[in-house]
Amino acid sequence: MKVHLLIFASLFTICAAAEAQIPPEPEPVFVSESEPVSVPVSESEAASEAASVSVSESESEPVAVPSPVAVPEALAMPSVVWTPDLEIFARYNLNLTNTDADTAWFHSFDLTRAHVGLRADYSFVHARLLLEGAYSTEQGSLFGVAGDSFVARFREAWVGFDLDSRAFELHAGMVRTLTIPSLESASRLRVIERMALEQAGFASPADLGVTATWQFPYKFGFAAMGMYSGEGYMQRELNRGKNVEAAVEVHPLAFSEALRPLAILASYVHGSTGTASLRANRLTTALLWSGERLRGGAMFTYAWGNGDDGAIEGSTLDLFVRAEPVKNWLVGARFSRTLRNLDVGDDRLTHVMLTTGLRIAEPLEVFAALSRTIPGAAASLAMPGSDSWDISLIVRTALGGTTP
Amino acid sequence: MRLLALTLLFCAACAEQSSSRTDTIVDALVASDLQALRTRPLLVEGKYTRMSLGLFEYFRGSLPVYLHDVQTRADLFPPSSYVTNPPIVPGLGDAHVENFGTMRASDGTFALEPNDFDACDMWPFLWDLRRLLVAIVIAARDSNLGDEEARAAAAAESDSYARETLQAYITAMHGFANGTTLARVVEATDQGAVLDDAFSRSRRDDAERRELTTLTRIDERGERHLIRGAVDGEASNTLANLPQFAVDSLASLLRDYRRTLVLPFPENYFNVLDAAREFGSGIASWPRVRVVVLIDGPTPDREDDLLLEIKETGDSGGLAWTPPGPIADSIVARIRVMSRGIWARPDADPLLSAINWFGMPVVIRTESDAFKTLRVSRLVNARGTPDALRDMSRALGALLARVHASALVQGSEGARAIDTAVQTDVVGFVNEESAFALRYADIVAEDFALFRAALNARGARLGVRTEPGDRAHSDASQIFGVPESPLPVSP
Numbered sequence: 001m002k003v004h005l006l007i008f009a010s011l012f013t014i015c016a017a018a019e020a021q022i023p024p025e026p027e028p029v030f031v032s033e034s035e036p037v038s039v040p041v042s043e044s045e046a047a048s049e050a051a052s053v054s055v056s057e058s059e060s061e062p063v064a065v066p067s068p069v070a071v072p073e074a075l076a077m078p079s080v081v082w083t084p085d086l087e088i089f090a091r092y093n094l095n096l097t098n099t100d101a102d103t104a105w106f107h108s109f110d111l112t113r114a115h116v117g118l119r120a121d122y123s124f125v126h127a128r129l130l131l132e133g134a135y136s137t138e139q140g141s142l143f144g145v146a147g148d149s150f151v152a153r154f155r156e157a158w159v160g161f162d163l164d165s166r167a168f169e170l171h172a173g174m175v176r177t178l179t180i181p182s183l184e185s186a187s188r189l190r191v192i193e194r195m196a197l198e199q200a201g202f203a204s205p206a207d208l209g210v211t212a213t214w215q216f217p218y219k220f221g222f223a224a225m226g227m228y229s230g231e232g233y234m235q236r237e238l239n240r241g242k243n244v245e246a247a248v249e250v251h252p253l254a255f256s257e258a259l260r261p262l263a264i265l266a267s268y269v270h271g272s273t274g275t276a277s278l279r280a281n282r283l284t285t286a287l288l289w290s291g292e293r294l295r296g297g298a299m300f301t302y303a304w305g306n307g308d309d310g311a312i313e314g315s316t317l318d319l320f321v322r323a324e325p326v327k328n329w330l331v332g333a334r335f336s337r338t339l340r341n342l343d344v345g346d347d348r349l350t351h352v353m354l355t356t357g358l359r360i361a362e363p364l365e366v367f368a369a370l371s372r373t374i375p376g377a378a379a380s381l382a383m384p385g386s387d388s389w390d391i392s393l394i395v396r397t398a399l400g401g402t403t404p
Numbered sequence: 405m406r407l408l409a410l411t412l413l414f415c416a417a418c419a420e421q422s423s424s425r426t427d428t429i430v431d432a433l434v435a436s437d438l439q440a441l442r443t444r445p446l447l448v449e450g451k452y453t454r455m456s457l458g459l460f461e462y463f464r465g466s467l468p469v470y471l472h473d474v475q476t477r478a479d480l481f482p483p484s485s486y487v488t489n490p491p492i493v494p495g496l497g498d499a500h501v502e503n504f505g506t507m508r509a510s511d512g513t514f515a516l517e518p519n520d521f522d523a524c525d526m527w528p529f530l531w532d533l534r535r536l537l538v539a540i541v542i543a544a545r546d547s548n549l550g551d552e553e554a555r556a557a558a559a560a561e562s563d564s565y566a567r568e569t570l571q572a573y574i575t576a577m578h579g580f581a582n583g584t585t586l587a588r589v590v591e592a593t594d595q596g597a598v599l600d601d602a603f604s605r606s607r608r609d610d611a612e613r614r615e616l617t618t619l620t621r622i623d624e625r626g627e628r629h630l631i632r633g634a635v636d637g638e639a640s641n642t643l644a645n646l647p648q649f650a651v652d653s654l655a656s657l658l659r660d661y662r663r664t665l666v667l668p669f670p671e672n673y674f675n676v677l678d679a680a681r682e683f684g685s686g687i688a689s690w691p692r693v694r695v696v697v698l699i700d701g702p703t704p705d706r707e708d709d710l711l712l713e714i715k716e717t718g719d720s721g722g723l724a725w726t727p728p729g730p731i732a733d734s735i736v737a738r739i740r741v742m743s744r745g746i747w748a749r750p751d752a753d754p755l756l757s758a759i760n761w762f763g764m765p766v767v768i769r770t771e772s773d774a775f776k777t778l779r780v781s782r783l784v785n786a787r788g789t790p791d792a793l794r795d796m797s798r799a800l801g802a803l804l805a806r807v808h809a810s811a812l813v814q815g816s817e818g819a820r821a822i823d824t825a826v827q828t829d830v831v832g833f834v835n836e837e838s839a840f841a842l843r844y845a846d847i848v849a850e851d852f853a854l855f856r857a858a859l860n861a862r863g864a865r866l867g868v869r870t871e872p873g874d875r876a877h878s879d880a881s882q883i884f885g886v887p888e889s890p891l892p893v894s895p
Contacts, residue, residue, distance in 0.1 A: 099489040100821045137719075238434075241421055270421075274434070276434070279423045311428065312477070341477070341478055344479050381481070381483040381490060381528070382476065384528045385492075
């Protein structure tokens with residue numbers, strides 16, 4: 001029954017797309033999607049720019065064909081625009097962990113991100129592949145590919161189409177979810193660490209499913225819905241239930257160029273995880289500022305169900321800022337507090353991070369970061385090693401995209 | 405609007421979620437067994453069925469539920485008032501009564517030692533200690549099978565077993581922190597009925613070479629072979645043919661294995677005479693591959709033939725990334741390091757080692773009836789009295805302290821830190837932890853009932869849907885095999 005509904009919905013939307021006027025061919029748009037910055041807002045902006053460029057190109061087309069003979073249909077078709085991108089975070093980390101016995105230390109080189117993406121646009125049809133590097137097993141496990149090799153896996157693999165010059169977009173496959181990409185787009189601190197929401201295991205940045213996005217006119221934001229497996233992008237579907245996510249991002253002062261970066265995000269996920277369909281509902285609200293030199297925000301997530309327990313409730317508060325006080329000098333800070341189980345007062349993690357960095361060239365940044373995690377007593381017992389300091393040196397490069 | 409309406413309709417049809425304890429148990433077990441459920445579902449069915457047959461069996465198979473509670477449910481697994489950041493020490497990971505047993509060292513003497521290393525790793529000592537405390541309480545509640553009066557009498561004094569375990573642990577740890585030698589637990593006069601029984605049967609079966617009688621036959625040509633079919637009359641424990649390619653691989657496997665042993669053995673010691681796939685042994689490891697191998701032993705004489713067990717193992721489920729960092733870079737290296745490190749002497753079983761076989765990490769060890777695991781099913785009569793259970797608790801508490809004090813990576817820092825923390829208020833710590841053990845044992849008993857209900861409601865695979873593409877490839881499937889007589893699901 002559900003499959004029939006899905007097929008019917010897909011056919012319906014495809015027919016609707018066919019009825020719509022096909023927009024002009026878009027110009028290659030270099031938006032680094034490996035840093036999840038290509039939130040609907042930025043895509044919309046890019047698309048509108050692309051559309052205007054494409055129109056002029058289309059107008060110049062007859063000049064390129066001097067013969068009055070009609071252009072063969074195949075040649076008149078819009079061509080596929082391929083957009084590759086590459087993003088790498090290389091990291092050295094010194095970890096100091098306190099136990100009642102002593103302070104242990106461990107240091108390591110790591111590759112916290114290795115993304116290779118390719119986007120293809122053909123008129124109103126779009127597709128994207130994003131490969132990411134990952135260890136072949138989860139942490140703690142040594143039973144993987146040749147031990148625990150660094151291997152490539154898909155992070156995104158979707159096809160989609162747009163209507164009305166990308167005012168509406170639908171993606172299907174392994175897609176980005178809606179909340180984490182929007183938050184990371186505002187924070188731009190992923191190079192140092194993940195959002196507290198993701199660290200707490202409350203959300204995944206990608207999943208198997210479908211998203212549909214409607215852009216508000218005049219850059220006032222977007223509304224989107226997604227339906228996913230609910231297991232994230234690293235695991236096969238286990239349950240019958242599907243996760244439904246609804247998100248709205250509003251830029252209330254978008255009429256002013258200077259105040260447009262102000263955004264309010266609200267999202268709700270109604271879902272489950274695991275074979276037993278354990279409850280995994282999330283309500284997230286955020287106040288964000290996504291300026292050119294100053295970015296930051298405050299977000300709060302309430303979680304019904306945590307990890308593989310649907311009965312407990314938790315929350316996380318994340319305050320973050322990233323600034324460029326002087327050109328090419330970057331600074332950032334984060335404070336987060338996660339309550340893993342609201343029934344147990346001291347089952348909490350408090351985390352503080354400070355970072356400073358330099359943009360050496362447009363696609364190359366280096367950062368130094370210091371972070372401290374302080375667990376409550378219950379979290380300390382449940383999460384050995386969580387009482388720690390981390391000192392990191394990170395190099396980031398992003399090629400093929402415009403995102404700094 | 406039409407699309408929106410359709411989408412909402414679809415979403416409504418798909419919304420399904422649960423927050424029940426039953427589903428948490430199911431999810432924790434399934435998450436742990438997922439690969440096996442997909443590639444050898446019949447064997448995992450056997451495990452779950454085995455778990456449904458008794459409270460202690462459930463406890464043995466439900467380590468993932470325990471770890472879930474430890475890591476997620478601070479309301480069920482509260483922090484200690486005496487230890488803020490529990491030191492991470494060499495631990496069993498799955499410390500329970502039936503993971504201890506007697507072993508014969510290279511000099512022929514027997515000692516009580518940990519005998520299962522599947523979950524052996526670096527663990528916070530309190531996780532390990534609490535697991536043992538709960539195990540002992542549950543063992544008492546599940547003791548004296550068939551004698552309800554004796555069982556009730558044993559269960560009534562559960563608190564005292566937890567306290568004896570803790571006192572023995574604390575006393576031993578205090579000694580280790582102050583330089584006491586990590587000694588073997590050998591046969592002695594004041595060990596109580598449970599250990600007496602284990603050691604005396606070890607001596608008896610060692611002299612009789614009983615395993616050769618129960619597991620092998622000598623044919624008319626005078627050659628010894630492993631039997632096929634039920635072992636010792638137990639229909640659920642069987643030996644079956646191993647595929648020929650697997651038998652052929654054993655010679656080279658044992659050649660490589662020989663080089664990993666702590667003592668030198670002559671090469672022809674490991675000449676393979678026969679091998680068979682064993683089904684129905686263990687509980688948590690029920691789905692894992694077990695092979696019994698008959699080897700030549702010291703001489704070509706048939707009377708000194710030996711048996712080895714090859715048992716598939718896997719990740720410990722432990723905290724390899726936590727300080728002081730990984731102790732080994734592979735599963736087999738972990739097991740070699742841990743077993744030799746936590747035993748009082750590295751040759752406690754001189755034939756135990758770990759190696760990869762067809763890419764599968766396996767533990768190879770002596771298969772002998774003289775190696776006696778402490779069995780809850782034997783806690784009957786004189787071995788099931790409160791006094792006997794207290795004696796056993798003391799022995800296991802002290803032995804676990806010795807394991808935690810063993811110097812693998814941290815030296816004796818862990819022992820000193822544990823000792824310092826608990827010595828501040830020994831009585832308070834004992835009160836706190838014994839109360840926890842009783843409370844959590846009640847939770848396990850409730851979980852057991854929920855698990856059985858889930859098994860009946862969801863089926864023997866706990867509702868996991870397998871697909872044809874999940875099936876393991878031909879060679880692996882042949883080694884996994886199919887048990888001849890699956891167990892009946894407990895009503």
